[in-house]
Amino acid sequence: MEQLLREKTAAIVNKLYGTKLSAQEITVNQTAKEFTGDFTVVIFSFVKIAKKKPEDVGKEIGDAILNEISDIESFNVVKGFVNFKLKNEFWNSFLINASRDENYFSFPSTNKKIMVEYAGPNTNKPLHLGHIRNIFIGYSVSEILKAAGNEVIKVNIYNDRGIHICKSMLAYQKYGGNETPKSKGVKGDHMVGDFYVKFDQELKIQIAGLMARGLNEEDAKKKAPLNIEVKEMLLKWENGDSEVRALWEMMNGWVYDGFEETYKLIGCDFNKHYKESDTYLLGKNIVEEGFNKKVFYKRQDGAVCVDLTEDGLDEKVLMRSDGTSVYITQDLGTADLRYKDFEPDQMIYTVANEQDYHFKVLKLVTEKLEKKYAAGINHLSYGMVDLPTGRMKSREGTVVDADILIEEMIRTAKEQTLELGKTENFSETEAEKLYYELGMGALKFFILKVDPRKRMIFNPKESIDFHGFTGPFIQYTYARIQSVKRKAGNTFKSSTPSVHANESELHLLLQLYLYPNIITEAAKNLDPALLANHIYFIAKSFNSFYAENSIVQAETVELKNFRLLLSDFTGSILKRGMKLLGIEVPERM
RNA sequence: GGUCCCGUAGUUCAAUGGAUAGAACGGAAGUUUCCUAAACUUUAAAUGUAGGUUCGAUUCCUACCGGGAUCACCA
Numbered sequence: 001m002e003q004l005l006r007e008k009t010a011a012i013v014n015k016l017y018g019t020k021l022s023a024q025e026i027t028v029n030q031t032a033k034e035f036t037g038d039f040t041v042v043i044f045s046f047v048k049i050a051k052k053k054p055e056d057v058g059k060e061i062g063d064a065i066l067n068e069i070s071d072i073e074s075f076n077v078v079k080g081f082v083n084f085k086l087k088n089e090f091w092n093s094f095l096i097n098a099s100r101d102e103n104y105f106s107f108p109s110t111n112k113k114i115m116v117e118y119a120g121p122n123t124n125k126p127l128h129l130g131h132i133r134n135i136f137i138g139y140s141v142s143e144i145l146k147a148a149g150n151e152v153i154k155v156n157i158y159n160d161r162g163i164h165i166c167k168s169m170l171a172y173q174k175y176g177g178n179e180t181p182k183s184k185g186v187k188g189d190h191m192v193g194d195f196y197v198k199f200d201q202e203l204k205i206q207i208a209g210l211m212a213r214g215l216n217e218e219d220a221k222k223k224a225p226l227n228i229e230v231k232e233m234l235l236k237w238e239n240g241d242s243e244v245r246a247l248w249e250m251m252n253g254w255v256y257d258g259f260e261e262t263y264k265l266i267g268c269d270f271n272k273h274y275k276e277s278d279t280y281l282l283g284k285n286i287v288e289e290g291f292n293k294k295v296f297y298k299r300q301d302g303a304v305c306v307d308l309t310e311d312g313l314d315e316k317v318l319m320r321s322d323g324t325s326v327y328i329t330q331d332l333g334t335a336d337l338r339y340k341d342f343e344p345d346q347m348i349y350t351v352a353n354e355q356d357y358h359f360k361v362l363k364l365v366t367e368k369l370e371k372k373y374a375a376g377i378n379h380l381s382y383g384m385v386d387l388p389t390g391r392m393k394s395r396e397g398t399v400v401d402a403d404i405l406i407e408e409m410i411r412t413a414k415e416q417t418l419e420l421g422k423t424e425n426f427s428e429t430e431a432e433k434l435y436y437e438l439g440m441g442a443l444k445f446f447i448l449k450v451d452p453r454k455r456m457i458f459n460p461k462e463s464i465d466f467h468g469f470t471g472p473f474i475q476y477t478y479a480r481i482q483s484v485k486r487k488a489g490n491t492f493k494s495s496t497p498s499v500h501a502n503e504s505e506l507h508l509l510l511q512l513y514l515y516p517n518i519i520t521e522a523a524k525n526l527d528p529a530l531l532a533n534h535i536y537f538i539a540k541s542f543n544s545f546y547a548e549n550s551i552v553q554a555e556t557v558e559l560k561n562f563r564l565l566l567s568d569f570t571g572s573i574l575k576r577g578m579k580l581l582g583i584e585v586p587e588r589m
Numbered sequence: 590g591g592u593c594c595c596g597u598a599g600u601u602c603a604a605u606g607g608a609u610a611g612a613a614c615g616g617a618a619g620u621u622u623c624c625u626a627a628a629c630u631u632u633a634a635a636u637g638u639a640g641g642u643u644c645g646a647u648u649c650c651u652a653c654c655g656g657g658a659u660c661a662c663c664a
Contacts, residue, residue: 032608042607044644054644080644081608122664162664276664303662312592313660320662327664356593357659383594384658391657420627438627450602455595455657463601466627468613476627484624521605533603536612547620547629567624589627 002028002039002517004069005084009041012064017050030510036076037083038510041065044080054080091509092498095562098512099569100493105516105576107149115153115342116142116380118350119268122159123255124168125193127262127402129392129458130352133385136444136582137452138350139268140528141380143580148523153342156270157334160252161277166233168192169247170226171199181254187261187403188254200395202226238324265406267440267582274337276330283333286369287319295368308364316361331362339373346376348526353381353453380526383455385447400460409464410439416466422589434586438472441583445471448581449532469536471583474574477539478585480546481571485564488552492564499562504545508566511538515573519580528581535577542570 006023013019013026025045031037043057050057058077062084066072071090076083098104118138121127127135138154146152172195181188203226210220221227236244263269287304290296296306302321308314319329338347349359359379366374384391392399414435417423423431442464449469450456457463466472501509511534518534521527551567554560575585 027605027607029605029607034609040608044607048644079608159664164664301662317662322662324662326662330664352658353594354658360593381594386657416627422625422627446601453594454602457601459601462614465614468627469602470613470627472627473613476625480625480628487624529603533612540612543628544630546624550624552624588625 001071001086001513005039005041005065008065008068009043009061012061012068013046016060016064017046019046019049021046030514031083035078035081035083037085038506039084039086041082041084042080043082047080058082088500089498091501091506092562094513095509095565095569096496099565099572102572105519105573107147107516107519109151110149112149112346113151113153113342113344114145114346114348115155115338115344116145116348116350117155117157118142119156119263119270120159120351121259122164123192123252124165124196125394126187126189126258129385129400129402129405132266132402132405132443133382133447133456134350134352135263135266135268136447137380137382137528139266140448140531140581141348141350141526143582144519144522144528144531145526147519147580150523153271153344154269155338156273158256158273158275160275161237161248161280163230163234164196165248165252166230166237167199168196169244169251170230170233171195171202172251173247175202181257187258188256189258189262190401190403192251192255192258199226199230262402262406265403267584272341274334276334279333279337280325280330281333282337283329283331284319284323284325286332286336287325287329290318290365290369293369306365306368308361311364313357313361313364316365318365328358328362328365331358332365335362335366335373335377336371339371344373344376346378347373348378348380350380350382352384354384355379356381378526380452382452385456385458388457388459400458405460406440406443408460409443410435412464413439413442413466413472417589434589437584437586438466438475438589441471441475441578441585442466443471444581444583445474445532448528449536451529452527471578474535474539474578475583475585476589477542478571478574478578479587479589481542481567481574482587484551484567485571488560488564492561493568495558495561495565497558497562497565499559501562502549504541504548505563505566508538508541508545508570511541512569512573515577531577532581535574535581538570538577539574542567 003023005028006026009026010021010023013021027042029040029042031040041061043054043061047054047057055077058080062075062077062082065084066075071086072084073087074085116138119131119135121131142152142154172192175198176195179191181191184191203224206224206226207217207220210223211217215223233244237248287296290306291298291304296304296318299305303317304319305315305317308316316328317326319325335347338344351359356379359377359381363374363377366377386392387398387400389398417435417438423434426434446463447456515534515538518530522530549563551563552560554563578585
């Protein structure tokens with residue numbers, strides 16, 4: 001309807017005033033609630049051209065539109081705004097058609113293949129709050145893109161090699177005995193993470209010891225036996241030393257098992273996991289290739305570099321003077337491999353905004369190499385999650401562990417639910433499922449309702465609520481609808497009511513009608529928050545409607561059927577929308 | 590210092606350049622003979638500062654103030 005209004009308005013204005021406006025230049029809004037109408041055309045921009053009063057221009061356009069669009073019942077003009085009201089028949093048939101056809105809001109295929117990378121953990125410690133935001137956003141963006149008609153490939157990248165990985169390996173070798181996650185009864189990623197911390201602690205002791213003997217801090221760091229040993233270990237790894245490689249395989253295996261458990265708990269999935277240990281060598285080949293093509297050059301000290309000063313950046317090293325790879329080397333390899341694997345039209349990287357610079361470089365370098373996929377590289381740069389005390393710091397022990405956080409969420413959900421006595425006639429498995437859905441729903445919604453690009457504050461103790469603008473609010477609304485449906489039976493589904501909808505009904509209908517526009521916008525902007533906000537508006541509209549109107553006890557059968565169709569359709573949109581955020585909705589709660 | 594991002598009620602978040610800046614939590618006051626009160630209704634409370642562009646600016650531009658990130662042969 002908005003598009004139709006744009007087109008008609010443009011045509012009318014062009015005809016009346018001799019302009020050459022395109023439909024996209026016309027502003028169409030939802031009518032503000034203080035005024036009568038559903039959609040509003042803003043006409044300020046052509047008032048000047050028409051050389052008439054805004055009210056007169058509005059009248060002319062309104063009259064013409066009324067003639068052209070049969071679904072419009074009336075209009076009114078307030079200053080430069082023309083408010084159009086749609087006919088009852090329009091809303092009745094919209095509701096009947098949309099609620100019957102499950103594919104009513106489905107999008108046609110775009111024939112585009114989009115790859116989304118998200119998660120991207122290191123294999124030396126468990127997932128934390130930062131990964132949680134990353135995973136929620138990456139997963140939800142993928143689902144939204146799918147809903148908008150794209151083919152989506154979800155991939156993960158494991159940063160599984162390097163000095164930081166060797167640190168936990170060395171600590172395990174020295175202090176781990178023959179412990180395994182199984183023997184200790186802990187998750188593999190947590191156990192490996194503990195050894196990573198252990199390395200740091202022991203190193204500190206060594207450094208302090210050396211400094212007590214008169215060395216300055218810098219020298220002490222260099223001479224600390226652990227630091228020397230860990231470098232040796234990395235070298236051994238690079239040379240394929242069988243013992244080190246076996247240890248690496250074993251410990252990374254533990255971590256992967258732990259991660260899989262967390263992914264399952266979170267409810268995310270991947271089509272393929274890439275490992276940097278598999279791609280860093282490929283990256284070196286690409287750097288060689290660029291050097292041979294004279295896109296890159298060797299500095300006097302032998303490091304291979306690219307000059308990005310023309311693009312406002314600096315000189316960037318792509319391969320060390322000793323021929324080993326740097327961070328970006330492996331990203332070049334990974335990108336190339338991914339393109340060979342899937343040939344996506346777009347590669348979206350879900351990575352925190354602290355790496356904006358890195359991805360600018362990656363894109364520029366692939367452009368200079370004239371890679372086909374360069375144009376499709378897109379950094380979905382999200383803001384960091386801060387605690388009320390500031391940034392999370394592993395050294396200060398303020399990192400919020402993902403598994404623990406989720407566990408606490410579920411526990412809180414359970415406490416709140418028991419307090420309300422909602423699960424008294426639930427079976428135990430049903431109840432546990434509900435606590436899980438509510439806990440995860442609260443957490444996911446809390447994070448996803450915020451614009452991904454913005455930095456956000458998370459207070460583990462206070463942030464999560466089950467009232468107001470929250471996941472559980474929407475889940476509750478859904479459960480309420482299902483409850484009404486259980487009481488009403490199924491006959492309404494085939495009914496074709498024709499009623500004069502009241503204000504709260506119209507408001508809800510309009511919110512539902514706008515759902516596909518929101519999906520389009522969310523997909524375009526890679527922004528689940530747009531969807532989260534809109535689903536909330538729908539739920540809120542429904543609750544107002546619910547409080548004001550009797551559904552099952554409606555005055556007439558026709559009205560009852562109408563309200564049941566409206567409720568049913570609201571429920572299905574809430575469920576679909578929440579699904580795209582990765583949130584389940586319960587049938588009762 | 591260079592580059593980039595961000596400053597909106599007490600707090601956490603909204604607002605393709607459009608109407609009287611929306612919500613939620615917290616505060617104040619209400620709503621249960623009737624479909625689930627994790628709900629609904631009412632109410633007080635905000636655009637960092639100074640300019641500019643515009644019929645119209647939270648939104649765009651400039652300067653300043655405040656916060657954050659980044660500028661490695663670390664990943």
